[in-house]
Amino acid sequence: xxxQHSDIKEFSRFYRANLINCLTGAKPAVLIGSANxxxxxxxxxxxxxxxxxxxPAMLGYLQRPxxxxxxxxxxxxxTGCYTxxxxxxxxxxxxxxxxxxxxxxxxxxxxxxxxxxxxxxxxAPFVTECRVKIGLTCVEVIPVKLNNxxxxxxxxxxxxxxxxxxxxxxxxxxxxxxxxxxxxxxxYCSLSTICTMSxxxxxxxxxx
Amino acid sequence: xxxQHSDIKEFSRFYRANLINCLTGAKPAVLIGSANxxxxxxxxxxxxxxxxxxxPAMLGYLQRPxxxxxxxxxxxxxTGCYTxxxxxxxxxxxxxxxxxxxxxxxxxxxxxxxxxxxxxxxxAPFVTECRVKIGLTCVEVIPVKLNNxxxxxxxxxxxxxxxxxxxxxxxxxxxxxxxxxxxxxxxYCSLSTICTMSxxxxxxxxxx
Numbered sequence: 001x002x003x004q005h006s007d008i009k010e011f012s013r014f015y016r017a018n019l020i021n022c023l024t025g026a027k028p029a030v031l032i033g034s035a036n037x038x039x040x041x042x043x044x045x046x047x048x049x050x051x052x053x054x055x056p057a058m059l060g061y062l063q064r065p066x067x068x069x070x071x072x073x074x075x076x077x078x079t080g081c082y083t084x085x086x087x088x089x090x091x092x093x094x095x096x097x098x099x100x101x102x103x104x105x106x107x108x109x110x111x112x113x114x115x116x117x118x119x120x121x122x123x124a125p126f127v128t129e130c131r132v133k134i135g136l137t138c139v140e141v142i143p144v145k146l147n148n149x150x151x152x153x154x155x156x157x158x159x160x161x162x163x164x165x166x167x168x169x170x171x172x173x174x175x176x177x178x179x180x181x182x183x184x185x186x187x188y189c190s191l192s193t194i195c196t197m198s199x200x201x202x203x204x205x206x207x208x
Numbered sequence: 209x210x211x212q213h214s215d216i217k218e219f220s221r222f223y224r225a226n227l228i229n230c231l232t233g234a235k236p237a238v239l240i241g242s243a244n245x246x247x248x249x250x251x252x253x254x255x256x257x258x259x260x261x262x263x264p265a266m267l268g269y270l271q272r273p274x275x276x277x278x279x280x281x282x283x284x285x286x287t288g289c290y291t292x293x294x295x296x297x298x299x300x301x302x303x304x305x306x307x308x309x310x311x312x313x314x315x316x317x318x319x320x321x322x323x324x325x326x327x328x329x330x331x332a333p334f335v336t337e338c339r340v341k342i343g344l345t346c347v348e349v350i351p352v353k354l355n356n357x358x359x360x361x362x363x364x365x366x367x368x369x370x371x372x373x374x375x376x377x378x379x380x381x382x383x384x385x386x387x388x389x390x391x392x393x394x395x396y397c398s399l400s401t402i403c404t405m406s407x408x409x410x411x412x413x414x415x416x
Contacts, residue, residue, distance in 0.1 A: 001367075001368070001369055001370070001371050001374070002327075002366065002367075002368055003366070003367040003368075003369075004365065004366060005265075005363070005364065005365045005366075008265050008364060008367075011378070013263070014377065014378070015377060015378035016262050016263060016265070016378065017262045017263075017378070018375075018377050018378030018379045019262075019367075019374075019378035019379070019380070020259070020261075020262035020263075020265045020364070021259055021262060022378070022379055022380035023259075023267060023292070023294075023340065023342055023364070023367065023380075024236050024238075024257050024258065024259045024267060025236040025237070025238065025257075025294045025340065025385070025387045025388070025389075026234050026235070026236050026237070026382075026387045026388065026389035026397075026399055027234070027235075027236060027259070028232050028233040028234050028235060029233070029234070030232075030233065047259070048258050048259050048260075049232050049233075049258070050232065050256050050257070050258045050268075050270055051228070051229055051231075051232045051235070051255070051256050051270070052256075052270065052352065052354070052355065052357065053228075053354075053355040053357065054224050054225045054228035054229060055221070055224060055225075055228075056354070056355065057213075057216050057224070057228045058354065058355065059231065059232060060258075062258055062259070062260065084231070086231075086233045089402055092402055092403060092405075093403070093405070093414060093416065094416050096405040096408055097405075097408045097413055097414070097416075098408075099408045100408040100409050100410045100412075100413065101409070101410060102410050106410075111410070111413065112413075112416065113416040119210075132231065132233070134231055139354060140352070140353075140354055142350060142352065142359070144260065144348070144350065144359075144361070145348075146260070146261075146264070146266065146347060146348055146361065147260065147261040147264065147266065149260065149261065151350070151352075151359060153352070153354065155213070156213065156216060156228070156231070157212065157213045158210065158211070158212060158213075159209075159210075159211040159216075159227075159231065160209070160210055160211075161209055161211075162209070163209050166209065166227075167226075169222065169223060169226050170219070170222070170223035170224065170225070170226030170227035170230070171226045171227070171230055171391075171392050171394070171395060172227070172230035172231075172391065172392065174234075174389075174391045174395060174397050177233070179233045179234045179389075179391065179397075180233070180234065180402070181233075181234035181382075181387075181389050181399055183379075183380065183382045183387065183399070183401075184379050184380065186379070186404055186405045186406070186407070187379060187382060187401060187403075187404050187405075188401070188402045188403055188404075188405070189234075189382050189387075189399035189400055189401050189402060190399070190400050190402050191234055191389055191391070191397035191398070191399060191400075192397055192398050192399075192400065193391075193395060193396070193397050194297055194300055194388070194396045194397060194398050195300060195301070195395075195396055196394055196395050196396075197300075197301070197304040197305075197394045197395075197396070198394070199394070200304055200305045200306075200307045200308040201308050201309070202308045202309060202310050202314075202319070204308075205305055205308065205319065205320075206301060206305070208301065208302050208305075208320065208321040
């Protein structure tokens with residue numbers, strides 16, 4: 001099938017949203033935890049997550065235009081801090097339903113039966129049920145004017161994870177970490193390692 | 209284990225790179241195809257890929273600081289167009305080794321035994337061996353000054369994919385598409401569907 005630019009415009013809204021959201025393939029499934037100044041917690045599922053750099057260590061997410069929803073972004077602007085929590089297979093259903101449009105007065109932690117957890121001196125909630133939990137301080141907010149979205153970049157303050165999922169070289173074991181990928185807007189997948197590759201150099205190419 | 213900001217600074221360069229690149233969990237594995245004005249092709253593996261929006265349909269990738277490598281970015285600046293090709297399990301090894309620092313005169317298509325394919329009126333090469341192939345025109349280049357990287361945003365002109373991997377609602381079937389996730393800098397995983405969820409609304413929450 002060959003779909004062209006003009007075809008995409010003609011698709012129904014839901015067909016287009018499904019197809020285009022699938023084109024980035026295996027996306028991370030991440031719960032972003034935040035709280036307002038009064039300590040009211042919020043939790044929301046994001047898959048538009050991107051590695052920004054390792055040194056300094058920074059991660060980004062793309063914030064949709066702020067409308068009725070947008071508690072995550074408002075909390076980050078209020079307090080400066082938030083958490084990334086990698087979804088595991090056991091909590092896929094709860095994680096998915098954090099994306100329902102609850103009113104601001106409802107915490108998705110309570111509505112979706114997930115447990116907030118705190119680190120001293122850091123006001124944003126982590127998710128107890130997750131194995132990889134990251135605490136971030138917002139360091140830059142970059143507008144994407146083309147569609148009124150915002151790239152929110154955070155510096156990594158805290159990494160919480162079980163020793164058992166970490167290799168000696170700093171790599172996380174995908175199965176032990178229970179990594180989950182979101183494909184499109186409604187499909188969730190578990191991961192199985194195919195292979196681990198050596199550092200690629202022109203003079204060590206394998207026989208393809 | 210609780211790793212703090214000051215610990216990250218103290219890690220060796222490779223340990224830090226491995227760990228921080230793993231924190232975004234399941235990342236897309238995408239081959240970006242491009243060509244210079246003379247038609248010399250280039251192919252490079254990226255996992256820092258992000259969905260920007262469905263309407264208009266746009267995808268982004270994060271370009272590392274341009275140094276010796278950077279043919280992809282230079283080609284995009286020269287011609288305006290490029291392709292995203294989703295890696296499949298069969299070509300993981302070839303895809304990984306496109307990241308070796310070949311000189312500009314070498315096409316990774318030849319070095320890594322992958323086949324360029326063209327669509328009339330579009331000068332960037334697609335990868336024949338991939339199942340999901342996307343042709344993009346660069347519409348915005350946003351500097352991330354914090355670490356001298358660049359968010360490159362493209363508008364979708366072409367989508368090439370087999371009918372058999374597409375559902376009636378526009379969703380791509382992860383296993384049929386052969387989606388692959390990159391975890392960190394050297395681990396590659398296949399995907400298995402855990403579940404497909406319905407649209408989340410506060411009044412249709414399941415019993416958790």
